[in-house]
Amino acid sequence: MPGLIRIKPHHFVDIVTAFGAGRKHFEPHPHGHAVHTVAAMVAADPDVLLEMDFGADDICEPCAHNIGGFCDDTIDTSFRPDAPASKREWNLLIDGRWASRLGLEEGDRLTAREFCVRLRDTAGDITDIYREIPAEHTAARAANLAKGALALLEPKGRQ
Numbered sequence: 001m002p003g004l005i006r007i008k009p010h011h012f013v014d015i016v017t018a019f020g021a022g023r024k025h026f027e028p029h030p031h032g033h034a035v036h037t038v039a040a041m042v043a044a045d046p047d048v049l050l051e052m053d054f055g056a057d058d059i060c061e062p063c064a065h066n067i068g069g070f071c072d073d074t075i076d077t078s079f080r081p082d083a084p085a086s087k088r089e090w091n092l093l094i095d096g097r098w099a100s101r102l103g104l105e106e107g108d109r110l111t112a113r114e115f116c117v118r119l120r121d122t123a124g125d126i127t128d129i130y131r132e133i134p135a136e137h138t139a140a141r142a143a144n145l146a147k148g149a150l151a152l153l154e155p156k157g158r159q
């Protein structure tokens, strides 16, 4: 469907968080993933339709770490020793928590704006979602996420 973005919940959360930190443009990443193009679509139209996808979403699709639909990357566990080293396993953990918090299931469709309404109304204390990460690391993320969600909910979206 034209304009439909298949996206992991935490990938959308990360884009909104970056917006809240004042980031307006994303450069192409060396891994080749599509964060920059998806972020541009969201910034251009907060009413763009999202489909929740916990697997290889539209951001993963062109990524060098997307091997047959499975992420083969690893994460830095030096500051989160209780987290799984596999990025795929870590993502599934975080996406499951975000989905539970926001009342979402894989395959659900909602606009970026509607996702931001859920973030505004039900995100609450997100240190529990990132419980393997020291809370002080999550504080700035939480503030920027709230700011980014409110910015996308402005009548004309981000300017």
Ligand code: SF4
Residues within 6 Å of the ligand: 031, 033, 034, 059, 060, 061, 063, 064, 065, 066, 070, 071, 072, 073, 087, 091
């Ligand atoms: S989750 Fe893995 S495959 Fe998807 S964009 Fe990130 S590194 Fe690439």
